[in-house]
Amino acid sequence: MPVETESGNGRGYLTERGWRSWAFTLDHKRIGAMYLWSTIVFFLIGGVFALLLRLELLSPQAKYFSNHTYNVFFTLHGSMMIFLFIIPAIPSGLGNFFVPLHIGARDVAFPRLNLASYWVFAAGFLVIIGSLVAPMDTGWTFYTPYSAKSAAAVTTLSLGIFLIGMSSILTGLNFLVTIHKMRAPGMTWHRLPLFIWGMYATSIIQVVATPVVGVTFLLLAAERLLGVGFFDPSKGGDPVLFQHFFWFYSHPVVYVMILPAMGIVSEVIPVFSRKPIFGYDAIAYSSLAIAFIGFLVWGHHMFTSGMSPLANAIFSFLTFFVAVPTAVKVFNWIATLYKGSITFESPMLYALTFIFLFIVGGLTGPFLGALATNVQLHDTYFVVAHFHYTMMGGTVMGFFAGLHYWFPKMTGKMLNEKVARAAWALVFVGFNVTFFTMFIHVENVISTIGSAVLAAGILLMCWNFLQGLRKGAPAPANPWRALTLEWKAASPPDTENFHEIPVVTEWPYGYGTPKA
Amino acid sequence: MDNVHAFGAASGQAARVDGVFLLILVIGVFFFFLTQGMLIYFAVKYRRRLPDRDNETPTITGNPLFEFLWILIPSLVVVAIFYYGWRVYTDQRIPVAGATEVHVNARQWMYEIKYPDGRTAINEIRVPAGKPVKFILSATDVLHGFYLPDFRVKMDMIPGRVTTLWVQPDRPGSYQIYCTVYCGTGHSNMLARLVVMPQREYAEWVEHGGREGGEHEPLAVRGERIVKNAGCLNCHAVEGKEKIGPNFRGLYGSKVPLEDGKSVTADEEFLRESIVDPGAKVVKGYPNVMPTFKATLPREDTDAVVEYLKTLK
Numbered sequence: 001m002p003v004e005t006e007s008g009n010g011r012g013y014l015t016e017r018g019w020r021s022w023a024f025t026l027d028h029k030r031i032g033a034m035y036l037w038s039t040i041v042f043f044l045i046g047g048v049f050a051l052l053l054r055l056e057l058l059s060p061q062a063k064y065f066s067n068h069t070y071n072v073f074f075t076l077h078g079s080m081m082i083f084l085f086i087i088p089a090i091p092s093g094l095g096n097f098f099v100p101l102h103i104g105a106r107d108v109a110f111p112r113l114n115l116a117s118y119w120v121f122a123a124g125f126l127v128i129i130g131s132l133v134a135p136m137d138t139g140w141t142f143y144t145p146y147s148a149k150s151a152a153a154v155t156t157l158s159l160g161i162f163l164i165g166m167s168s169i170l171t172g173l174n175f176l177v178t179i180h181k182m183r184a185p186g187m188t189w190h191r192l193p194l195f196i197w198g199m200y201a202t203s204i205i206q207v208v209a210t211p212v213v214g215v216t217f218l219l220l221a222a223e224r225l226l227g228v229g230f231f232d233p234s235k236g237g238d239p240v241l242f243q244h245f246f247w248f249y250s251h252p253v254v255y256v257m258i259l260p261a262m263g264i265v266s267e268v269i270p271v272f273s274r275k276p277i278f279g280y281d282a283i284a285y286s287s288l289a290i291a292f293i294g295f296l297v298w299g300h301h302m303f304t305s306g307m308s309p310l311a312n313a314i315f316s317f318l319t320f321f322v323a324v325p326t327a328v329k330v331f332n333w334i335a336t337l338y339k340g341s342i343t344f345e346s347p348m349l350y351a352l353t354f355i356f357l358f359i360v361g362g363l364t365g366p367f368l369g370a371l372a373t374n375v376q377l378h379d380t381y382f383v384v385a386h387f388h389y390t391m392m393g394g395t396v397m398g399f400f401a402g403l404h405y406w407f408p409k410m411t412g413k414m415l416n417e418k419v420a421r422a423a424w425a426l427v428f429v430g431f432n433v434t435f436f437t438m439f440i441h442v443e444n445v446i447s448t449i450g451s452a453v454l455a456a457g458i459l460l461m462c463w464n465f466l467q468g469l470r471k472g473a474p475a476p477a478n479p480w481r482a483l484t485l486e487w488k489a490a491s492p493p494d495t496e497n498f499h500e501i502p503v504v505t506e507w508p509y510g511y512g513t514p515k516a
Numbered sequence: 517m518d519n520v521h522a523f524g525a526a527s528g529q530a531a532r533v534d535g536v537f538l539l540i541l542v543i544g545v546f547f548f549f550l551t552q553g554m555l556i557y558f559a560v561k562y563r564r565r566l567p568d569r570d571n572e573t574p575t576i577t578g579n580p581l582f583e584f585l586w587i588l589i590p591s592l593v594v595v596a597i598f599y600y601g602w603r604v605y606t607d608q609r610i611p612v613a614g615a616t617e618v619h620v621n622a623r624q625w626m627y628e629i630k631y632p633d634g635r636t637a638i639n640e641i642r643v644p645a646g647k648p649v650k651f652i653l654s655a656t657d658v659l660h661g662f663y664l665p666d667f668r669v670k671m672d673m674i675p676g677r678v679t680t681l682w683v684q685p686d687r688p689g690s691y692q693i694y695c696t697v698y699c700g701t702g703h704s705n706m707l708a709r710l711v712v713m714p715q716r717e718y719a720e721w722v723e724h725g726g727r728e729g730g731e732h733e734p735l736a737v738r739g740e741r742i743v744k745n746a747g748c749l750n751c752h753a754v755e756g757k758e759k760i761g762p763n764f765r766g767l768y769g770s771k772v773p774l775e776d777g778k779s780v781t782a783d784e785e786f787l788r789e790s791i792v793d794p795g796a797k798v799v800k801g802y803p804n805v806m807p808t809f810k811a812t813l814p815r816e817d818t819d820a821v822v823e824y825l826k827t828l829k
Contacts, residue, residue, distance in 0.1 A: 067701045139698045145675055146658040146699060233676020239659060240674060273562070279578040304661070305672050306679040309609045313602050320594035324587060330551060331586040332578075337558035341573050344563070352559060359551050363544040366594065370601025372536040372608065376668040379661060379696035512573030 012412065012492045026111035027495055031118050032096030033410065038125065039093055042084035043396075044462070049077035051455055054434075054448040071137035078140030079157070083164050084125055086395055087253060090260035091206070092121070092171050094402045095199050097410060099175055101486035101493065102193045104184025104502045109177040117170035124163030131156035141250075144231035144242040148223050155224045158217035165214045168256075172206030175199055184485070186504035190284075193484045193508050194277065197284040198263025201291040205252045205259075209295070213249035216242065240305050247298035255294045257391060259287055261398025262329055265351045268401050269333050271482045272348035273340030276509040279332035286325035293322050303374045312371055319369040326362055330355060341512070345480070346420035350401035353428055357393025361386060364439065385438035393431060400427070400461070407465070408479050412492040413472030419464040426457025483508040526666035526691060526712075527684050532604045533668035540597055608669065611682040615648035622653070622660035622673040624805070625702030626747035627693070628812050633722075636812045638746040639708040644718035645688045651681045656807075661696030664710060672697055685712040701760065705750040739824025742817050751806070754828060761802055765828040773800040787822045 013029045022030060052073050056064050065073070096114065100107050108114050131153040138147040138154060147154050179200050183192075220242070222228045229235020231242045270277045277283065299307060299315030307315075333355055342348070364386045367373045377383060407415050433450025437443040478487040485508070489497050525531045618641055619630040629637040643649045653662055655673040662681060663670040666689075671681040685691075695706035713721065743749065743764075751760040762772075768787065773779045775798040780786055789796055791813065794806035809818070 067704065071698075071701065071703075137700075143659055143697070149658065238676060240677070273573070274564075275573045276575055276577045278576060279583055282578070282583050304670050306674060306677055309606060312605070316602060317598050320598045321591075323594050324590050327590045328583070328586055331582070334551060334554050334558065335576075335579075335582065337555070337562060339574050339576065340558070340562045341564045342559060342562050344559075352555070355555055356552060359548065359555075363548055366540045366544065366597050367537065369594075370536055370540060370597050371605035372533045372601045372668075373540065374601075375605065375608070375670050376533055376537075376665070378670060379663070509577075510575075512575060 011494050012490065013495045014412070014492055015495075024115070026107070026115055028096050028100050028108050028111065028114060029410075029493060029495075029497075031114050032093055032098075034118055035088055035096060035121070036093035038122070039085050039089040040462075042080050042125070043089070044458075046077050046080035046085055047455065047458065049073045049080070051451055053077060054444075054451040057444045058448050059444075068137060071139075072135045075136050075139055079128075079136075079161070082140055083161050084128065086257045086391060087168060088121065088164070088171075090264070090395070090399055090402065091175075091199065091202050091256065092117070092168070094264070094399070094406065095175065095202075095260060096171070098406065098486055099178060099196065099199055100182065101409075101489060101497055102196050102484055103179060103182060103187055104485045104498065104504065105178065105182035106496050106498070106501070108174050109182055110174050113170055113174055117167040117174070120163050120170065121167035124160045124167060127160035127163060128157055131160060141246060142217075142220065142242075143246075144220065144223070144239045145233075147220060148231060155221045158220050162214050162217045162221075165210045165217075168206050169210045169214075172203035172210070175203040176207065179203075184501050184504055188504075190280070191504055191507045192284075193263075194266035194280070194283050194287075195260070195263035195484075197287045198259040198261075198266070201287040202256050202259045204288075205256050205291050205294065209249045209252040209256075212245060213253075216245040216249070219245070240302070240307075243302050243305055244298070247301045251298040251301060252291070252294045254391070255290055257395045258398075259290060261354065261395040261402075262287065264398045264402040264405070265333060265354050266329075267482075267484065268347045268351040268405055269336050270509050270511055271405075271480050272345060272351070273337050273342050274511045275336055275338075275340040276511055277332070278335035278338070279328075280507065280509065282328050283332050286328045289325040290322060293318065293325070297322060300369060300374070303371060304378050316369060316371045316374070320366070323362070323365060323369070330359060330362070344421075345404075346415070346417060346424055347401045347405035347480075349421065349424045350397050350404060353424070354394055354397040354401060357389055357397060357431070360436075361389030361391075361393055364389065381438045385435050388435045388438075393435070400424075403465070405480070406486075407468060408475030409486055409489075409491050409493070411469055411472070412475050412490075413468050414475045414479065415468040415472060416464055419460065419467070423457045423461035423464060426453055426460060428457075430454030430457050483510060523665040523692075525668070526664075526689065527686050529604075529608050529684060530666065530668040532607070536597075536601050536604050539600060543593060543597065608682070611650050611680065612648045612684070615650040615682060616643060617650050617652060618643065619652045619654070620662065620673070621656060622662070622695070622699075622706075623656040623807050624658065624700050625695075625706040625750045626807075627662075627706075627708040636814070638742075638809075638812050640711060640745055641693075641708065642711045642713055642718065642721065643685060644715045645685055645712050646715060648682065648684045651683075653679045653681060658699050659697040660699050660706070661694070663694040663696040664691060665694070666691045670696055685710070688712045688714050702747075702750040705747070735820045735823040736827050737824075738817075739820035739822070742813070742821050743824060746809070746813065748821075761806060762799055764825055768826045768828065774798060775800050775804075784822050784826075787825055788818055791818050791821060 013027055022034065025031060053070065056070055134151065134153040136150065136152040136154055136157050138150055142158065179196060219230045223230055223232065229237040231237045231239050233239065266277060266283055297315060297319045299311060300319045303312050367377060368383065368386060404415065404420060430450050430453030434447050434454055437447045475491040477491050485502055488502055525534055617632055621628045627639050629641050651662065653671055653673045655675045657675065660673040661670060662673055664683065667683045669681055669683060671679050673679065689712055691710040691712065693708040693710055695703060699706065753759050753763050755763055755765040767782050770782050771779055772782050780797060786797065792808060792810040794808060795804055798804045
């Protein structure tokens with residue numbers, strides 16, 4: 001497919017001004033941009049809480065905060081990062097922006113529903129901010145009976161998360177219909193960019209699993225407000241039931257977090273290697289496999305909760321089979337590099353960092369999947385380290401790769417590449433110093449120093465984004481010479497994306513040929 | 517394995533768990549070097565050397581044999597790991613007949629211990645070496661955890677349910693018990709110890725009524741030890757910055773205002789009552805959250821605690 005681009009008719013999607021043009025927009029790109037701004041702000045706030053935790057952990061004696069304040073901080077760090085940043089950031093932010101562009105559509109299937117999903121999300125985060133009048137200290141998992149008895153604003157926070165969940169369902173539903181119905185002529189399933197396959201699998205999870213957590217939080221609210229004892233043994237309930245409900249959503253949702261990031265990596269690696277993606281079918285179907293198996297493994301969060309040894313064994317067995325499609329992806333990405341012509345612009349640096357860190361996160365998974373070692377390591381720092389390697393080392397690095405990759409498309413400006421690489425170096429070193437120490441003995445001083453380096457890298461990256469927005473050089477339509485359809489649109493794209501809906505004749509990975 | 521684990525292996529079970537850990541570690545290190553090695557090697561070797569040579573990469577879109585192999589090999593590896601982990605776990609979960617049974621009930625923020633012969637204790641479990649022990653675990657208020665890192669085992673303690681945990685303590689020693697399920701402000705101080713005693717010493721200790729410190733230990737000294745062991749200091753500081761409850765120093769003999777507006781002198785009777793029935797007279801400005809120690813501290817222990825508090829002038 002030759003790289004032909006449209007010049008744009010001067011009606012870039014950013015042309016209109018004024019708050020109404022944003023608040024009432026039906027443009028998927030503007031809605032995506034609003035999600036991105038919101039989620040990045042929550043990422044930074046959640047990060048500040050993490051830094052305060054690390055500060056307190058500098059010495060064993062409580063120095064800066066009381067026990068209760070510390071507990072509030074880790075709860076806010078967890079629930080903000082999970083519910084307000086990492087779940088919506090890629091699917092609702094970058095996904096909204098790029099799903100229609102990737103498939104050659106003018107917008108999502110239901111633009112009004114899309115806007116509604118953003119405002120439900122906004123209502124959700126306002127309610128969550130409202131809960132700070134009596135900040136919660138239950139941890140992000142809300143385990144009963146503690147959360148049912150706590151005097152903090154647990155009900156408010158859980159209703160906020162209910163709204164966030166609702167927005168997530170609406171977005172997922174919208175994308176499923178969009179991907180089924182809005183593809184450009186010739187865009188068959190096997191010509192879809194792999195980011196779309198990742199988003200498709202993600203959307204299935206959002207639609208199927210999120211209602212369960214919504215109901216769970218309503219039950220918790222009913223328990224607190226009406227005294228119904230769903231989870232209270234003195235009223236015939238069971239606290240472990242809450243854990244089943246909670247993890248039935250909260251395990252699959254880690255794939256909502258990681259699958260879109262894997263999609264981004266699958267886009268970036270071939271572009272900067274000038275090679276076709278290796279094993280397209282395997283990468284595409286492994287996304288679906290991960291989504292499917294992901295529904296069957298929630299019990300591995302509960303191996304010490306008194307479940308029967310047989311149930312534990314079944315959950316452990318199934319858990320290990322998530323590892324296989326995940327490993328398949330990693331092998332295919334590495335094979336894509338083989339005999340490539342690789343350059344290391346910032347999107348590629350973050351994509352390679354994703355693979356590097358995700359391998360560490362992935363290889364520490366079997367320690368937690370195997371029953372004998374899980375019982376030992378469950379509820380310890382080992383899990384914290386594993387989780388942060390997959391979620392921050394994986395998803396967040398994928399998100400950063402996406403932000404750098406698509407920055408020219410979204411803003412029409414180029415980033416300062418030197419600053420971007422310097423920030424990457426700080427992030428890479430800071431991340432490993434912070435989190436690798438957690439696998440072995442917790443070397444708190446080293447870990448805290450690492451977190452400061454990591455924070456410096458992220459701040460430098462954000463400063464670079466702002467500088468790029470203000471005075472970046474104008475971006476050409478296709479600075480990376482990529483073949484997916486968003487690069488045929490102008491930078492930034494016009495409101496209707498394409499003057500003419502493109503006709504697709506090939507898959508988008510024909511790199512290394514005279515055409516691209 | 518001591519460089520991998522912060523805790524030594526205190527039983528045969530623990531050593532078997534370490535075996536599983538070691539196997540996964542070896543497999544993990546192998547795949548780490550394989551994948552990271554290829555990642556870094558390819559990235560360096562196939563970096564673009566000449567700016568205009570980027571259109572000459574070969575068109576390789578996949579290889580069915582490779583796909584088959586990297587589905588098959590990881591599948592076999594994970595099934596093997598699953599099987600080994602499952603076997604070791606199953607052995608660990610089946611209690612051996614004739615185990616000593618110890619009831620442990622958790623509440624915010626202590627472990628209440630009850631032995632079959634009716635003895636009670638707080639935050640300290642004593643068992644004879646070489647005999648299997650079964651812990652019968654329950655919780656009063658919220659979820660708690662019972663983690664014995666030296667034995668590589670852990671079990672949640674759940675209100676309304678009874679869970680069990682079984683260990684074979686071979687080596688005498690004192691082993692840390694941690695609460696691993698977040699249970700509120702005092703969670704990080706919710707600690708206990710499993711003291712494994714040589715069988716003779718244990719028998720002697722039981723014969724002396726499970727008392728420590730000998731017959732002639734001064735009451736106040738004994739009281740101080742109980743205050744430390746029973747977790748009082750999780751909520752009460754002796755002096756300095758206040759925790760959840762009132763500070764101890766200077767309490768005895770002072771005039772304390774109560775929630776109901778009255779006030780009372782903190783004499784022996786008030787201190788004793790506050791231990792066995794803390795809700796009877798709640799000091800103004802403090803939450804009524806202290807559990808009763810009526811069932812867990814024998815009368816002479818409460819007296820000892822009161823004597824100790826009297827020394828804190």
